[in-house]
Amino acid sequence: MKVLLDLIVGDPQADRSVPQTGMTARLTLFVSAVMAFLAVIALAVSLTTNRVASLWAEDLAESATLRLPADPVTADALLLSALDVLETTPGISSVRALSQDEQQALLEPWFGPDLPLDALPMPQLIEIVADGDGYDVDGLRARLTAQVPGAILDDHTAWREPLLGAASRVRLIGWSVILLIGATVAAMITLAAQAALAANVQVISVLRLVGAKDAYIARAFVRRFTLRAGAGAIVGVVCGALVLLVAPQGDAAGGLLLGVGFEGAEWILPLLIPLLAAIVAFFATRTAAFRRLREQT
Amino acid sequence: MIELDNVSYGYGGNALFSQVSLTLAPGSFHFLTGPSGAGKTTLLRLCYADLRAMKGKVRIFEQDAGALDRDAVAMSRRRIGVVHQDCRFLDHLSIAENIALPLTVSGRANEAAGNLQELLNWVGLAAQAHQLPPELSGGERQRAALARAVIVSPDVIIADEPTGNVDWDMSQRILSLLIELNKMGKTILIATHDLTMIRAAKSDVSARILRLSDGQILQAGAEL
Ligand SMILES: Nc1ncnc2c1ncn2[C@@H]1O[C@H](COP(=O)(O)OP(=O)(O)OP(=O)(O)O)[C@@H](O)[C@H]1O
Ligand SMILES: [Mg+2]
Numbered sequence: 338m339k340v341l342l343d344l345i346v347g348d349p350q351a352d353r354s355v356p357q358t359g360m361t362a363r364l365t366l367f368v369s370a371v372m373a374f375l376a377v378i379a380l381a382v383s384l385t386t387n388r389v390a391s392l393w394a395e396d397l398a399e400s401a402t403l404r405l406p407a408d409p410v411t412a413d414a415l416l417l418s419a420l421d422v423l424e425t426t427p428g429i430s431s432v433r434a435l436s437q438d439e440q441q442a443l444l445e446p447w448f449g450p451d452l453p454l455d456a457l458p459m460p461q462l463i464e465i466v467a468d469g470d471g472y473d474v475d476g477l478r479a480r481l482t483a484q485v486p487g488a489i490l491d492d493h494t495a496w497r498e499p500l501l502g503a504a505s506r507v508r509l510i511g512w513s514v515i516l517l518i519g520a521t522v523a524a525m526i527t528l529a530a531q532a533a534l535a536a537n538v539q540v541i542s543v544l545r546l547v548g549a550k551d552a553y554i555a556r557a558f559v560r561r562f563t564l565r566a567g568a569g570a571i572v573g574v575v576c577g578a579l580v581l582l583v584a585p586q587g588d589a590a591g592g593l594l595l596g597v598g599f600e601g602a603e604w605i606l607p608l609l610i611p612l613l614a615a616i617v618a619f620f621a622t623r624t625a626a627f628r629r630l631r632e633q634t
Numbered sequence: 635m636i637e638l639d640n641v642s643y644g645y646g647g648n649a650l651f652s653q654v655s656l657t658l659a660p661g662s663f664h665f666l667t668g669p670s671g672a673g674k675t676t677l678l679r680l681c682y683a684d685l686r687a688m689k690g691k692v693r694i695f696e697q698d699a700g701a702l703d704r705d706a707v708a709m710s711r712r713r714i715g716v717v718h719q720d721c722r723f724l725d726h727l728s729i730a731e732n733i734a735l736p737l738t739v740s741g742r743a744n745e746a747a748g749n750l751q752e753l754l755n756w757v758g759l760a761a762q763a764h765q766l767p768p769e770l771s772g773g774e775r776q777r778a779a780l781a782r783a784v785i786v787s788p789d790v791i792i793a794d795e796p797t798g799n800v801d802w803d804m805s806q807r808i809l810s811l812l813i814e815l816n817k818m819g820k821t822i823l824i825a826t827h828d829l830t831m832i833r834a835a836k837s838d839v840s841a842r843i844l845r846l847s848d849g850q851i852l853q854a855g856a857e858l
Contacts, residue, residue, distance in 0.1 A: 351738070351739075353727065353731070354724065354727070354735070354738065354739070356724075356726040540724055542722075543722050543723065543724055543735075544724075544735075544739060545708070545711075546682075546684070546711065546716060546718070546722060547711065547735050547736040547739055547782070548708050548709070548711035548712040548736055548739055548740055548786070549708060549739035549740075550704070550705050550708040550709075550739075551704055551705070551708075552705075553739055630704075631704070
């Protein structure tokens with residue numbers, strides 16, 4: 338904290354000993370702002386994907402469907418024994434056999450409204466909702482095979498896994514983008530610092546001749562670039578946050594692209610971006626400055 | 635204080651001088667003369683570790699200059715006041731700030747206030763304190779450089795042509811400033827072409843006069 342405060346307050350004398358360069362200052366601010374803006378968006382996409390994917394996965398994990406064979410003779414008996422098995426399974430909070438109308442509604446998008454359902458052998462569907470802890474899927478399967486021949490339990494694993502896989506890939510891409518942005522900021526600051534050092538060869542040699550240590554000279558540059566990168570990043574984060582707030586917000590669970598943004602404690606993360614930018618700038622400038630000073634007598 | 639022991643130096647392969655030895659005892663006063671291009675400035679730069687000897691040893695305050703790290707070089711510069719031939723100021727800072735620079739960079743800026751006014755009066759630059767270096771005349775710049783060299787109260791003062799740009803009166807004033815410093819116990823080394831100044835100094839101070847030419851350093855004096 339003290340180091341940070343010292344850096345922000347700085348040594349006005351040391352700072353004055355190196356002349357200001359308007360061009361590098363403005364460019365550093367600009368690039369840092371743009372990079373911070375992009376980082377905010379990448380972070381928001383990554384976090385939103387995470388949130389939406391886990392919501393979906395949770396929904397899918399909580400519900401399952403039991404399908405009974407379409408045999409008009411045994412249908413009623415099978416339904417009764419299936420309900421019996423399900424109701425005595427711990428971890429299942431509700432069980433409901435879908436009505437004819439509901440089943441018809443499910444088929445309508447595929448076959449149209451005029452489907453003569455009564456004339457067709459239809460498998461009976463039972464909707465199962467698990468409670469928070471879930472139930473023993475394999476155990477339930479075994480009991481169903483024994484007591485309800487032909488019943489098929491679909492616990493939605495087939496849907497959940499590719500969904501979670503896709504979400505984790507989006508998250509990975511998001512974090513890679515953020516890392517690349519960090520590396521770009523480091524590279525850009527290094528270039529800008531080198532330009533500033535090269536422009537001040539005479540100043541540096543005079544400071545050395547009057548007894549300045551490398552650390553003293555480096556500090557003037559380090560302070561400048563750290564503050565510029567931090568300030569630029571603040572501007573970028575504010576712009577990014579405004580864009581996210583102003584952008585149309587859909588139902589977070591529904592449309593991923595519409596709902597991009599931060600929720601609750603997640604807002605702390607974008608606030609860390611300026612700090613990170615400053616830290617990256619601090620080390621990039623310091624490294625560039627010391628290397629340069631060692632090369633110059 | 636500073637010792638050169640069989641030192642050789644040259645730029646780009648050909649030796650400028652070789653096997654040159656020189657000892658600056660505490661409180662001594664030396665003049666270094668010689669033709670232009672003989673290597674006077676080069677020799678002085680070796681004395682404040684701005685250059686490293688190619689052969690031989692340079693000792694600065696009992697330390698081997700070749701073995702000093704960068705921070706140690708900076709520390710030794712704080713004990714050596716240098717008036718450079720081309721003055722070397724920071725052109726974006728005022729004369730007062732330039733003179734106070736050695737204090738500023740060693741974290742002693744708070745000591746500058748009282749000292750600085752006194753020094754400005756001593757070198758006659760009180761009126762120019764807030765001007766920028768490029769706005770000063772050559773002689774004014776040289777006096778400012780002298781003031782900057784002495785502000786940290788160094789043990790050794792090395793002056794390269796301190797009277798190169800000034801008239802007779804002013805060179806007498808600068809010389810008497812340096813003699814005054816020597817009387818206070820400072821070790822002084824001055825490179826100069828100005829033989830009249832050396833002659834003028836002889837009555838006030840017991841100075842050794844060295845002549846650098848053809849890569850050799852010789853005790854001079856008889857011909858003056
Ligand atoms: N940085 C350098 N690179 C290459 N050659 C140099 C460099 N500095 C000086 N020289 C050469 O070394 C020689 C001695 O230079 P130096 O400045 O030491 O001479 P000097 O005795 O101080 O001369 P003057 O009386 O004109 O100031 C000159 O021939 C000069 O051209
Ligand atoms: Mg010279």
